[in-house]
Amino acid sequence: MLQSKVLKVYPYKYWSTMATCLAGGFQTTLVGIILSRDKNTWKLGWDLNLVTILYSGVLATAGRYCMTLWVVSKRGPTYPPMFNPLSVVFTILLDSIFIGDEITVGSLVGTAMAIVGLYIFIWGKSKEVNEK
Structure with a gap:
């Protein structure tokens, strides 16, 4: 619902999607730093943890936002929640x-x-x- 209002004010839907994802990423990072100050929990290696983070960031977040914006622009804000x-x-x-x-x-x-x-x-x- 909020995305349809953003599209009216700011028509560059993919840039607004990127800004939304970045803002969410910064907020999540800040909360994560506050909750877990151990440096070992923040280390990444070439393993399943890295694959999970990349998958979540690229497909589950950015891809979903882009698809949702496309559907909102084509069919309206009632479709994506369904x-x-x-x-x-x-x-x-x-x-x-x-x-x-x-x-x-x-x-x-x-x-x-x-x-x-x-x-x-x-x-x-x-x-x-x-x-x-």
Whole structure:
């Protein structure tokens, strides 16, 4: 919702995305320094920790912001929040594939409800667009 307001004032959507990510990174770094002053916790090597940080920064943060801004500019601010339940669906699936967690009845019911809710929203939104 806030991104649609930023786009009206500052039309350079990718620069505003970068500024948002940098501000969040600085805030997170400041809180991290305050909470963990041990220098050994801040050391990075060529291991899974570095891959996780790069993945989180590039794909999970910057990529998501760019995709969200693109969707907001094309369809409006109501679309991106509707896809948040899909992250739970992907988490359940990837947990079962890579970690070996069991898929329970509750997770299946929740996944089905998220998919049905998303489908109903998109169906209703398409009918609304067709009426206009």
